[in-house]
Amino acid sequence: MTSSLVSVAFHGVAYGMILYVISVGLSVTMGLMGFINLAHGVFAMAGGYVFSTVMARFGVPFPLALLIAFAAVAIASIVLERLLYSRLYTAGELAQVLFTIGLIYASVAIARMVYGTLAVPIVLPDYLKGQVRFMDRDFPTYRVFLILFSALIIMSLWFGVERTRWGAMVRAAVDNRGMAQSVGINTRLLFMTTFALGSGLAGLGGALGADILPVDWAYPFEHLAYFLIVVAVGGLGSLRGPFIAALLIGVADTACKYWVPEFGAFLVYAATVVILLWRPMGLFGVRA
Amino acid sequence: MAASALETDRLCKSFGALTVADSISFRLEPGARHALIGPNGAGKTTFVNMLTGRIPPSSGRILLGGDDITQVNQAARVRRGLGRTFQVTTLFRSLPVLDNVALGIAEREGIARRMWKPASRHHEIKDEALELLATLGLKDDARTRVQDLPYGRQRLVEIAIALGLRPKVLLLDEPAAGVPSEDSGRILEVLGSLPGDIAILIIEHDMDLVFRFANRITVLVQGQVLVEGRPDEIAADRRVRDVYLGEAHG
Amino acid sequence: MSGYTSDPRIRWTEWLPWVAAIAFFFTMPEYLALGARILIYILFALSLDLILGYAGIITLGHSAFFGLGAYTAGILSAKYGFTDPFFQLGAAAAMAALLGLATGAVILRTKALTLLMLTLAITSILYEIANQASSLTGGNDGLSGVTVAPILGLFKFDLFGRTAFLYCLVALFVGWLVVRRMIYSPFGAMLTGLRENTARMHAIGAPVYWRLVLVYAISATMAGIAGALLTQVNQFVGLNVLGLEPSGDLLVMLILGGVGRLYGAFVGPIVYLIAQDYLAKQYPEYWYLGIGVLLIVVVLFARGGILGIVDKWLQALSRLTGSARASAR
Numbered sequence: 001m002t003s004s005l006v007s008v009a010f011h012g013v014a015y016g017m018i019l020y021v022i023s024v025g026l027s028v029t030m031g032l033m034g035f036i037n038l039a040h041g042v043f044a045m046a047g048g049y050v051f052s053t054v055m056a057r058f059g060v061p062f063p064l065a066l067l068i069a070f071a072a073v074a075i076a077s078i079v080l081e082r083l084l085y086s087r088l089y090t091a092g093e094l095a096q097v098l099f100t101i102g103l104i105y106a107s108v109a110i111a112r113m114v115y116g117t118l119a120v121p122i123v124l125p126d127y128l129k130g131q132v133r134f135m136d137r138d139f140p141t142y143r144v145f146l147i148l149f150s151a152l153i154i155m156s157l158w159f160g161v162e163r164t165r166w167g168a169m170v171r172a173a174v175d176n177r178g179m180a181q182s183v184g185i186n187t188r189l190l191f192m193t194t195f196a197l198g199s200g201l202a203g204l205g206g207a208l209g210a211d212i213l214p215v216d217w218a219y220p221f222e223h224l225a226y227f228l229i230v231v232a233v234g235g236l237g238s239l240r241g242p243f244i245a246a247l248l249i250g251v252a253d254t255a256c257k258y259w260v261p262e263f264g265a266f267l268v269y270a271a272t273v274v275i276l277l278w279r280p281m282g283l284f285g286v287r288a
Numbered sequence: 289m290a291a292s293a294l295e296t297d298r299l300c301k302s303f304g305a306l307t308v309a310d311s312i313s314f315r316l317e318p319g320a321r322h323a324l325i326g327p328n329g330a331g332k333t334t335f336v337n338m339l340t341g342r343i344p345p346s347s348g349r350i351l352l353g354g355d356d357i358t359q360v361n362q363a364a365r366v367r368r369g370l371g372r373t374f375q376v377t378t379l380f381r382s383l384p385v386l387d388n389v390a391l392g393i394a395e396r397e398g399i400a401r402r403m404w405k406p407a408s409r410h411h412e413i414k415d416e417a418l419e420l421l422a423t424l425g426l427k428d429d430a431r432t433r434v435q436d437l438p439y440g441r442q443r444l445v446e447i448a449i450a451l452g453l454r455p456k457v458l459l460l461d462e463p464a465a466g467v468p469s470e471d472s473g474r475i476l477e478v479l480g481s482l483p484g485d486i487a488i489l490i491i492e493h494d495m496d497l498v499f500r501f502a503n504r505i506t507v508l509v510q511g512q513v514l515v516e517g518r519p520d521e522i523a524a525d526r527r528v529r530d531v532y533l534g535e536a537h538g
Numbered sequence: 539m540s541g542y543t544s545d546p547r548i549r550w551t552e553w554l555p556w557v558a559a560i561a562f563f564f565t566m567p568e569y570l571a572l573g574a575r576i577l578i579y580i581l582f583a584l585s586l587d588l589i590l591g592y593a594g595i596i597t598l599g600h601s602a603f604f605g606l607g608a609y610t611a612g613i614l615s616a617k618y619g620f621t622d623p624f625f626q627l628g629a630a631a632a633m634a635a636l637l638g639l640a641t642g643a644v645i646l647r648t649k650a651l652t653l654l655m656l657t658l659a660i661t662s663i664l665y666e667i668a669n670q671a672s673s674l675t676g677g678n679d680g681l682s683g684v685t686v687a688p689i690l691g692l693f694k695f696d697l698f699g700r701t702a703f704l705y706c707l708v709a710l711f712v713g714w715l716v717v718r719r720m721i722y723s724p725f726g727a728m729l730t731g732l733r734e735n736t737a738r739m740h741a742i743g744a745p746v747y748w749r750l751v752l753v754y755a756i757s758a759t760m761a762g763i764a765g766a767l768l769t770q771v772n773q774f775v776g777l778n779v780l781g782l783e784p785s786g787d788l789l790v791m792l793i794l795g796g797v798g799r800l801y802g803a804f805v806g807p808i809v810y811l812i813a814q815d816y817l818a819k820q821y822p823e824y825w826y827l828g829i830g831v832l833l834i835v836v837v838l839f840a841r842g843g844i845l846g847i848v849d850k851w852l853q854a855l856s857r858l859t860g861s862a863r864a865s866a867r
Contacts, residue, residue: 106830
């Protein structure tokens with residue numbers, strides 16, 4: 001019994017960390033720009049595809065491939081932001097929802113055309129394959145790496161937001177956009193860089209997490225609900241909230257799939273409804 | 289003593305450590321022409337928002353016609369006879385002026401829920417709306433969309449909607465704010481011709497308008513009532529002059 | 539269009555869709571199945587327009603009511619042997635109304651992302667339930683064996699879909715009359731006010747929350763009826779009536795036609811479903827790409843949908859002829 005508890009906890013945490021790395025960008029940009037970006041999952045999917053392609057087709061080593069996935073998605077997101085997203089900042093919720101749904105449809109179609117319907121294969125480097133022995137138990141090496149590396153990313157992110165000037169500007173603008181502009185913060189540049197960082201992180205998360213969340217053409221649809229739940233339950237504009245929410249979802253989902261598979265994702269959705277009704281702004285929401 | 293039209297009993301509001309309203313006890317008599325003045329940041333708008341129910345007070349009571357409405361929500365207060373106009377025009381911009389007023393009348397008459405007979409066949413509502421618009425000189429604009437009206441006339445539509453609700457108490461939040469001087473005369477006329485049985489509280493910066501309109505003035509400074517009295521008393525009051533030193537005055 | 543200054547009489551142009559539908563019935567008998575599907579989606583779109591276009595509630599979960607209505611009709615027939623079509627419709631309407639009332643009362647206190655999330659969560663919950671309760675719903679395989687008795691004992695559902703088409707047409711006609719009446723009524727004017735400026739609605743004493751719950755429940759009922767119709771016409775109900783996908787598709791259809799215009803709910807599904815029937819089978823990837831790009835283009839440049847564009851053309855045309863007339867004097 002304890003063995004399966006540990007196993008569920010372990011895999012749940014790994015899942016949760018990846019969910020967070022992917023979704024944190026969404027929380028910040030929604031809190032910062034007030035923009036409902038349902039297409040966030042597209043960036044994660046793109047990261048996964050880029051990652052797999054550069055490794056499989058160009059033989060790029062694992063660490064570099066991750067970096068390329070991050071950078072490529074970040075750059076692509078800047079292009080999208082300048083060309084399309086920025087026109088809709090004041091367009092209202094409906095327009096943003098529709099636009100991002102359109103973006104999902106288009107991206108999903110392109111993914112299917114280019115990569116077909118199967119999930120992309122991820123070839124792990126030898127040093128990350130196999131098992132690691134800890135306290136008389138075997139854990140998949142890659143998942144251990146996932147947890148540790150995600151923790152590193154997360155801590156860097158939190159440090160960056162808490163300690164750097166950029167982070168201070170983000171926090172100020174999330175708190176009160178108008179005021180931030182009045183004190184001379186270049187919100188346009190801030191939006192752009194934050195959006196790029198958030199999307200890049202999503203791409204990185206998509207690449208890293210391809211082991212847990214297989215990257216295929218329907219990825220943005222399949223996982224949209226969970227990304228949104230992490231952000232809505234965690235609280236828009238917050239960093240800590242979505243972390244707690246992501247871990248809760250990761251563990252809850254893994255636990256349910258393991259012990260009560262008949263219920264599927266039912267419990268996660270039901271819990272979401274309860275939490276959002278209790279706290280509409282999310283657990284740590286700065287803005288609803 | 290007759291019941292006041294509107295009354296507050298030691299009304300307080302704090303946002304964390306910041307006290308915006310400090311034990312305000314205020315009384316509006318039936319048929320009053322009462323003005324609330326004070327420098328910027330005195331807490332006038334917060335006070336009005338508490339009166340109308342947009343924000344809850346930290347402590348204290350609000351009474352409408354003698355009834356405690358402190359826990360009553362905004363829409364319910366309106367139904368009980370508390371009307372207001374907004375400092376920032378809050379109208380149905382893409383709808384015609386007539387509809388703006390008719391929607392309020394329909395709510396008052398309980399017709400807004402009806403789903404069968406077409407709205408434009410509800411002649412009682414339309415006629416009443418048109419009459420009201422006529423008293424404000426807006427009859428020719430009845431079918432014009434609000435967004436196509438000059439700002440001064442939009443402010444008049446604000447007042448029209450409020451009157452359509454047949455309030456017993458009317459809170460006018462800077463009715464002449466932002467109105468070019470050629471149109472503000474019209475607003476002053478309208479204010480002067482408002483029914484005598486409505487108790488009116490006006491928040492204004494335009495001292496000219498205040499002294500011509502009000503027969504009672506309350507001065508609010510830093511969330512507290514500084515002084516209250518007749519216009520001549522207030523004009524002569526040294527403390528009021530000190531507070532307004534450097535402020536624009538009429 | 540609605541409101542106290544509008545003219546509620548039915549213009550002759552408003553009879554055209556019905557004339558066209560009857561003409562379609564006689565001239566295109568091979569396409570009656572597609573036709574019935576279009577009629578059902580128009581009804582579904584009308585229900586969404588009521589809350590989206592008029593009350594301004596943005597939802598990704600409208601399929602919950604559609605699916606509940608569909609499964610109610612299906613289960614009553616296949617599992618309990620209730621085959622009378624009107625009984626099935628009535629039961630579906632009742633179930634959808636209850637769900638609409640219950641969920642609306644609970645979620646309409648929230649707004650924006652929270653509200654959107656809750657609507658998505660609710661339809662996802664229903665999807666999971668339908669997926670898991672396979673003894674009742676057929677699970678992943680769907681529920682077949684749905685039989686519908688002849689309407690009024692006289693009109694049997696024939697293989698060519700003639701009865702089905704006319705049945706849906708009548709249902710849509712009734713739905714259209716009801717919605718049209720509602721839009722022109724004081725209630726409809728109130729809904730427009732809600733969408734325009736909710737703060738103002740509070741300030742005129744409208745109990746905003748209860749009005750939203752009411753229109754949400756009405757909309758849910760209509761969506762439930764549309765879902766039941768689909769089950770009756772196909773004699774089958776599957777999981778694809780629930781979840782994000784049908785909600786998303788419907789949203790696209792409505793935007794395409796034009797939100798808040800009554801007839802946008804007609805134009806959108808017609809264009810979308812005909813295009814889908816033709817293109818999606820042949821080039822499925824291009825279909826999604828086309829829809830995605832179209833949606834982006836519509837949002838950026840043609841927010842009012844097809845009807846919005848038609849409106850602009852008509853305005854431009856009247857200005858041209860107006861100026862022509864002026865210069866001809």
